[in-house]
Amino acid sequence: MQTLEKIKKILIENFIIEEDALKPEASLESLGMDSLDKIDLLFEIEEKFKIKIEPNDIKGNTLREMVDSIDIVISRQHKEENICIENREE
Amino acid sequence: MRRVVITGMGVISPIGNNQIDFFNNLMAGNSGIRKISSNFLNQLSVKIAAEVDFESSAFFQKKQLGFLDRTSQFALAAASQAWKDSGISLSDSEKLRSGVAIGTSMGGASTIEETYTQLYQKNIGRVKPFTVLRAMSNASASHISIEYGLKGPCLSFSVACSSSSVAIGEAYRMIKDGYTDVMVAGGAEALLTYGVMKAWESLGILAVEDKDNPSASCKPFSKDRSGFVLGEGAAIFVMEELNRAIKRNARIYGEMAGYSSTADTYHITKPSLEGQAHTIFSSLESASMIPDDIDYINAHGTATELNDIVETKAIKKVFGDKAYSIPVSSTKSMHGHMMGATGAVELLASVLAIKNQAIPPTANLLLKDPECDLDYVPIKGRTGVKVRAVMSNSFAFGGTNAILIVRNYE
Numbered sequence: 023m024q025t026l027e028k029i030k031k032i033l034i035e036n037f038i039i040e041e042d043a044l045k046p047e048a049s050l051e052s053l054g055m056d057s058l059d060k061i062d063l064l065f066e067i068e069e070k071f072k073i074k075i076e077p078n079d080i081k082g083n084t085l086r087e088m089v090d091s092i093d094i095v096i097s098r099q100h101k102e103e104n105i106c107i108e109n110r111e112e
Numbered sequence: 113m114r115r116v117v118i119t120g121m122g123v124i125s126p127i128g129n130n131q132i133d134f135f136n137n138l139m140a141g142n143s144g145i146r147k148i149s150s151n152f153l154n155q156l157s158v159k160i161a162a163e164v165d166f167e168s169s170a171f172f173q174k175k176q177l178g179f180l181d182r183t184s185q186f187a188l189a190a191a192s193q194a195w196k197d198s199g200i201s202l203s204d205s206e207k208l209r210s211g212v213a214i215g216t217s218m219g220g221a222s223t224i225e226e227t228y229t230q231l232y233q234k235n236i237g238r239v240k241p242f243t244v245l246r247a248m249s250n251a252s253a254s255h256i257s258i259e260y261g262l263k264g265p266c267l268s269f270s271v272a273c274s275s276s277s278v279a280i281g282e283a284y285r286m287i288k289d290g291y292t293d294v295m296v297a298g299g300a301e302a303l304l305t306y307g308v309m310k311a312w313e314s315l316g317i318l319a320v321e322d323k324d325n326p327s328a329s330c331k332p333f334s335k336d337r338s339g340f341v342l343g344e345g346a347a348i349f350v351m352e353e354l355n356r357a358i359k360r361n362a363r364i365y366g367e368m369a370g371y372s373s374t375a376d377t378y379h380i381t382k383p384s385l386e387g388q389a390h391t392i393f394s395s396l397e398s399a400s401m402i403p404d405d406i407d408y409i410n411a412h413g414t415a416t417e418l419n420d421i422v423e424t425k426a427i428k429k430v431f432g433d434k435a436y437s438i439p440v441s442s443t444k445s446m447h448g449h450m451m452g453a454t455g456a457v458e459l460l461a462s463v464l465a466i467k468n469q470a471i472p473p474t475a476n477l478l479l480k481d482p483e484c485d486l487d488y489v490p491i492k493g494r495t496g497v498k499v500r501a502v503m504s505n506s507f508a509f510g511g512t513n514a515i516l517i518v519r520n521y522e
Binding site for chain 1 (some may be wrong): 175242
């Protein structure tokens, strides 16, 4: 849920998209975003969530699918971080 | 013969972000030079520059800014003024014969520097996604062509200090020679970054800060001159074929009368008297003018030891005795050396001299230099004078010279 809200905030503030249009089933294209906008958005998401998104990480094209994909990246990378920290502690 | 006129003008400069403020400040001798506001101030030996007061959010949305280096922001803001000022509108077929020519010396300098800082200093192994699009030297020209749908040539000229004079001159020729009917031409530059300022500092040709008054640090043609002050900004013109302008009842600021671009083939930094004289002579020739026809020269006037003497000699060589009665001023004393934008900004000062029948001064010229003995319009601008035709000089590192002549259109 937190992920969706954060992404919505980026879309509203950086891409000037109306909040009402940000339905979970809306595709990025339907929100008027082109391929460069998507690159820009993914960069912002990487910055905000402190994650690294690989080319194949994002599955699907709707807002909901994007949020799900990013949640997977977050949990995977945060787990890796924890492992790193644990290793360091040892 | 096809004639070319200027019908729109816009400016973003250290002394005003519209042509009225810009010219009023020039006439009043107000300088835009001051201690720079950047956080690297203390690491610089030369701590002054001519910065533009520019709030980007007033001109662009956050989404647009991701694509726009400060240079392109200046270019688009000045182009928007010029476009509105000209009152022009183009049909789809007219757009096919309209183009863009923009001069810039370093293009997206601040984007490049941010990227290197990120990689080398902060060791962050990733950079902003649009770094290439912001940094490329043709970004300003391309954004303008996209904004106004100009489908003819879209060109960028990088010739150091002559960049925008060359851009305007080549745009003039394109219309005159029948390749296009309308051109948006000028220059933009934004290079007041830590690395670029350090680079200029180490060349040893920047002005020493005036202890009593930093804004008076640039002193062209004055015995106590010590070099130039880096500046930033943009000036953009809408130029069109005369009959087209008449047909749509456009306001005409002046007619492009002559242009010459030549190379010194002498030295990478030192100016050549022969080379400059050749450019002045050939620009007059291209305008079919004689020395008596020129009522004002906006000098390159960098306030370096060498430039001011060589430029003075070159003017005397071509104009002969007439040289002593033509007002010659260096407005760089107020707006600084805006590099790739400077030729365009100085042409704007020259065209506004025609419009207002007034001549802007050389600020801070208090000590006579025996080797600089022309009428440099010291300190005080002159109003109520006859200005029929003006010459704007640009002489670049690398030895590329460019001179533009504009005459009053009657």
